[in-house]
Amino acid sequence: CLEKSPRSRYATAAELADDLGRFLAGEPIEARPVGPAGRAVKWARRRPAAALLAAVTAAALVAGLAGLAGHLIQLGQKNHELADALDATDRLRRRNVDLLRAALHVIEEHGDFADEQLRSLPHGEPVRRQLLERRLRFYDPILAQEPGDAAMRHTQGLAYLALGIIRQRLRRYAEADEAYQKALGRFEQDQAEDPTAAHRYDLARALVQAGTLRQATGHGDDAEEALRRGHRMLEELAAEDPAPDYRRALGVAGNNLAHFLAGRGRFEEARDV
Numbered sequence: 001c002l003e004k005s006p007r008s009r010y011a012t013a014a015e016l017a018d019d020l021g022r023f024l025a026g027e028p029i030e031a032r033p034v035g036p037a038g039r040a041v042k043w044a045r046r047r048p049a050a051a052l053l054a055a056v057t058a059a060a061l062v063a064g065l066a067g068l069a070g071h072l073i074q075l076g077q078k079n080h081e082l083a084d085a086l087d088a089t090d091r092l093r094r095r096n097v098d099l100l101r102a103a104l105h106v107i108e109e110h111g112d113f114a115d116e117q118l119r120s121l122p123h124g125e126p127v128r129r130q131l132l133e134r135r136l137r138f139y140d141p142i143l144a145q146e147p148g149d150a151a152m153r154h155t156q157g158l159a160y161l162a163l164g165i166i167r168q169r170l171r172r173y174a175e176a177d178e179a180y181q182k183a184l185g186r187f188e189q190d191q192a193e194d195p196t197a198a199h200r201y202d203l204a205r206a207l208v209q210a211g212t213l214r215q216a217t218g219h220g221d222d223a224e225e226a227l228r229r230g231h232r233m234l235e236e237l238a239a240e241d242p243a244p245d246y247r248r249a250l251g252v253a254g255n256n257l258a259h260f261l262a263g264r265g266r267f268e269e270a271r272d273v
Contacts, residue, residue: 013114157186180210204233208253227257
């Protein structure tokens, strides 16, 4: 999607959607990523001085790395032995969750990129809506799984959150609210059992999304409660760890909360946010 040469990119959003479908079906895809060698050549062309320095440094490290390589080989053998000792069913479950999360990442990254590009085109709205409709069915294999353990439950929560966002973009508000509530249910349980930063972050994002939907559908009290709680959680996360994702999400949450308050004539509170 990001290749500079038009011949190297997808020609249409439909081709991208077809490739995503092949990926989820376990079939060969048309796209071919730039390999490590290609990326290295591009980088060297942009920064020749840095490339020369890197080459000299790499040459100096070769001797030391030889001993380290032997240690890593031994470590890899030990890790392999430990992996073989795991129960076969547990390995299959973990692999299934990893594959589902990888599929989610591909759907969201490429789908959101295509949606953004089509949104800016004068006559792209019909194609954009068609692509959003096609994206909805990609979540079915994930949501059809048994929740099982916490990892699968959280993965399904991410799928419901993404599903709600797409339905909201399509103005299917009742279905979007249903998806958000299911996502919140899973994230609330995750946060109660294991309040990690990642679990709190996803819960906060779902609260903000649900709040914006409630605002759009005229449920002011519910909207304010969700927006304030999500904003507060993101403030706490950003204070603990100023990671870019946390600060970006906090900015979005603050903007949504301020917009809500200003819309109800509470301008002083909006300025404080």
